[in-house]
Amino acid sequence: MLGQVQKSNIDRVFDTLDITRDGVLGADDFRTMAQRMVALREHMEPRLLAEIQGTFAAWWETIRQAADVEGNGHISREEFTAAAARGLDQDPEYVDKMIRVSEVTFRAADEEGDGLLTRSQVERIYQAFGVDEALSAETFRRIDLNGDGTVSIEEFVSAARDVWTSNDPKAPGAAMFGSVA
Numbered sequence: 001m002l003g004q005v006q007k008s009n010i011d012r013v014f015d016t017l018d019i020t021r022d023g024v025l026g027a028d029d030f031r032t033m034a035q036r037m038v039a040l041r042e043h044m045e046p047r048l049l050a051e052i053q054g055t056f057a058a059w060w061e062t063i064r065q066a067a068d069v070e071g072n073g074h075i076s077r078e079e080f081t082a083a084a085a086r087g088l089d090q091d092p093e094y095v096d097k098m099i100r101v102s103e104v105t106f107r108a109a110d111e112e113g114d115g116l117l118t119r120s121q122v123e124r125i126y127q128a129f130g131v132d133e134a135l136s137a138e139t140f141r142r143i144d145l146n147g148d149g150t151v152s153i154e155e156f157v158s159a160a161r162d163v164w165t166s167n168d169p170k171a172p173g174a175a176m177f178g179s180v181a
């Protein structure tokens, strides 16, 4: 069973993934997101570029297999939510599969490759995903757990995990996609 905070976050994740804004998830959404990640930098090394495209394509495949009950190549909000509830309940690796993309997103944004994101790099990720930029400052403050003014990959991935698993609206990553209180 999904808690209220989880339900609200999964709804927001759906809205974010539907980057084409046609009300369903399809391969095109994941291709578009991969392109936006690649565009986070001016010069992307071919290896990272291929990894980004591969990770987003694999994410779509995982979601399609878990959620596309009708088998029509599109995932409705209802299918997505039902698959998340099932996955979180029955598949111990579900969250890992859902947040794998956060690592590659981090690396795409970490242009100088020092394993840390600045405030403006986090803001660029928000822009790329089309999430309200006003949220990025608040998110940054919350997910910078050690308060060093940067977000490490551990802090980032842990926040992404909160989105799927936390039912505490005050958890660092719980409000990454908007207030859930």
Ligand SMILES: [Ca+2]
Pocket: 017, 018, 019, 020, 021, 022, 023, 024, 025, 026, 029
């Ligand atoms: Ca779509």
Ligand SMILES: [Ca+2]
Pocket: 110, 111, 112, 113, 114, 115, 116, 117, 118
């Ligand atoms: Ca960096």
Ligand SMILES: [Ca+2]
Pocket: 143, 144, 145, 146, 147, 148, 149, 150, 151, 152, 155
């Ligand atoms: Ca930090």
